[in-house]
Amino acid sequence: MFVVENFRITTSLNIHGIALKYTSASLAAAASNCLPAITFFMACLMRFETVKLHTSSGIAKITGIVICLGGAATMAFFKGPELRLLLHHHLLSSHAQLNAAESSSSSSTWIKGVFLMLLSISCWGVWIVLQVHLTISFLLVKR
Template identity: 80%
Template sequence: MGKEKPYLVVILIQLIYSGMFLLSKKAFDGGMNTCIFVFYRQAAATLVLLPFAFIIEGKDLPPLSFITFCKIFGLSLLGITTSLNIHGVALKYTSASLAAAVSNCLPVITFFMACLLRYESVKLQTSSGIAKITGIVICMGGAATMAFFKGPELRLLLHHHLLSSHDQLDVAQGSGSSSIWIKGVFLMLLSITCWGVWIVLHSGGSRNFFQGVHCF
């Protein structure tokens, strides 16, 4: 059972993300402002996690220098504030299914950014390199299919009103328009790109990031 736990955790995380996309889309269709939604979401998370941080890590807190504070602020601005706000606007223009599909491109974009900044390397002569490239192509192909091909609406027998549109007029003016849908797709990719850069910065640090940009 111990070997299966990581896989079960991954499945659980994906289920949580799916529920988050559905509830977020429903809130946006109901007229919720995306920026206010992100603020409430992060404020609630702060209030929940802050006591645990003080209880568990309160005795071993290292001194916070100004440079470290600036790095934390920059990472939060890029990976949390910018990414989530762009993601909220994109979700308002598209659908929860697309958000779930495009979010699976995060490993691909993160790997691409890591290669661009010299943190990862791809050797096409090896089986691992071929597997990485194959996975990237399959992942991007699936996401592109979800993004640019909108089939007929599928309603299940147990279709709940939570998953339905709040207002048919809003849907017709929002995700029903092809131009707005495409705009939402690119905003979603931009959000995932910010998220991927945020992950790379966590692994390499801000100084190595700027060094990588200079070398490139």
């Protein structure tokens, strides 16, 4: 129980706090909405869940995961550092200069923060999967 609790309480929250220094609160909100998708992915990796791609429920599971992670990735790119490829228009350039003056984070710290945020959510997902596994094991032993 102690090792499992360290995934959520200590590891996840400490990494989440560090990631907030490198990113923004809006990215943290978008990333935490990916918790069900990442938990499902962790359960599949640990072989507690299976996906049958030939059934409608399997296709729905994969579609939900792609939509959820795609939304968080869109939020990371939208709120993240400016992309120079899109700054060929004068209106976008002046807007991006105002945003660059407001935020002091560079693209390398933003990317580091995004990966730390995903690591934090992954630790949270591992905690959920292991907590369910421990609870089921405990209930089977009690019988």
